[in-house]
Amino acid sequence: MSYSDLGLIDSEVIAERHVRALDDSSPSAVPTTGVRVFGCGHDEAVLFREMGTRLGLTPSITEEAVSETNAELARGNRCISVSHKTQITNSTLLALSRVGVEYISTRSVGYNHIDVEFAASIGISVGNVDYSPDSVGDYTLMLMLMAVRHAKSIVRRADTHDYRLNDTRGRELRDLTVGVIGTGRIGTAVIDRLEGFGCRVLAHDSRPHASADYVPLDELLRQSDIVTLHTPLTADTHHLLDRQRIDQMKHGAYIVNTGRGPLLDTEALLSALESGRLGGAALDVVEGEEGVFYADCRRKLIENKALVRLQRLPNVLISPHSAYYTDHALNDTVENSLVNCLNFESGRTA
Template sequence: MFRQHHAALTGDMTYSEPSCITVYGCGPDEAALFRELAPRFGVTPVITDAPVSEANADLASGSRSISVGHKTSIANSALLALGRAGVTYMSTRSIGCNHIDVEYADSVGITVGNVSYSPDSVADFTLMQMLMAVRDAKSIVRSADVHDYRLNEVRGRELRDLTVGVIGTGRIGTAVVDRLRGFGCRILAHDNHPKAPAEYVSLDELLQQSDMVTLHAPLTPDTYHLLDRQRIEQMKQGALVVNTGRGALIDTEALVSALESGRLGGAALDVVEGEEGIFYADCRRRPVESKSLLRLQELPNVLISPHTAYYTDHALRDTVENSLTNCLKFENGSQHG
């Protein structure tokens, strides 16, 4: 069963026996934080920058709990090997867990938990993308880089004159709504559990009325290609799309077609379908296999960033702290579903 944790590290938590936690897919900045924080809880971290796999599952021998990154999908064969190595809990250092087959993990005795981190990181980045999109910032900066300082052919718009549709109002979506209120725009929202200070409407109505749509829904079988060809056709002529959620929330082929035809006015994408193996890698000297990503980057009205909205010092510290906390709470039988 997938148990979602929103724990925060507290200084008064004590544990009677030292714990060993294996940390997979750990970059240098995360590793430094794990080494700083783990001793406070009597934890000995075994750290590797390699993503978890069947081949390195034995690194977790002696660890009932492990921490994994979100950048690489975890194969079922790796989950089986981890279960055989004695792992019973896996904390993914992300809000989403679409890179893990949670049901299969449960079948081999591994509970999967996510972490919370500062929603402000993604919310701030989302607002930046919105402002860049409505001011056609990509074209302006590219022109200035080649010393063309004429006014841009496309006049910018002001957020206060627009209707912005927010799909998904969890912690991040709600933080985006809070920021948008300061700009004075009309805010529409769609979520099965309304809780943000916005005008909630059906998804169809949101798409038909919004000048800009921003996606903050989790990726599930129900939300896969949430914006498909049919729903994109429902959107206002010239509308903008912002996605800092998950790439597969959008049917990329349909998006490219709508952008090329002028049906949509632009997009700002921090996540892209098929980004795995491309984002977080240095691709300057090797070909990028994703034709849709290459086409999106060619378009003058599309902003692409490499899944970096979450990446702030505050959020990264939250992620490491809460991954440690969740592992220790599970081992002590105090986790909450």
């Protein structure tokens, strides 16, 4: 199993191929078919309608995430597009199968929110999408810089008009070693950006293919001042950084996670942070984020106690799974999700 970013299909290439074909054809040659889009926010809905027209698709928009209770809305559509924000249960997959769904395009690189094997067993294929790796690459570098420059505590104090420096001396990336775990499209984008800062970069992947200094995982953990995670979430990578591996890290090191929350053992991370073994963490994803991230929880009790503990720490940055969220990446995601459905309907494979 590679730690590279997953890519069931090279959607960007296929999208370009489809757009060229449509541009070169007459209006009468443009195919027309339908697709039901679930879990679709306003910003996505605008893009789905614009791109659907261009690609010859008629998207039907549903704001709510797909579920067993609303699966009937997909009747008449062999293809649906779903968000990554909600777990799709096997009972939902069964309900979709009963109304004739044969293909699910998830608007994400990862598909750990869908039991792909179960879906296949009931006749449903699942496809993912690629989107601009620069979105997450840029965000990851931002989190690294914020972590090593103590941005959270500095900004919070400034917000209360406390402008003293206190003990907030930061560190420069050129003086640090950064360990990149997973060197697919996103991991490679991070490595490309780090080269401009002059820091030493180590990499780990079971199938190395980037231009980087690859080392065993244990060695990367021992030598890195910052460890950043860019692997897919699988049975093999669940709690990839567990208590034992976190204990191998340098004293005062930082962890950055823009991959998936369960790549990190949260309790082990909290223990290392609260004891002072780690210098800090910057997390765009956390275990148990479902039902919390993407919701207005200002007047709600947060039941994820580990998340609350993390947010109380002055050296921990939390953002709500937003690293991918740029105009460029959203355009890629919507277009490639529709292209997946076009390919399925026309019998094309990547």
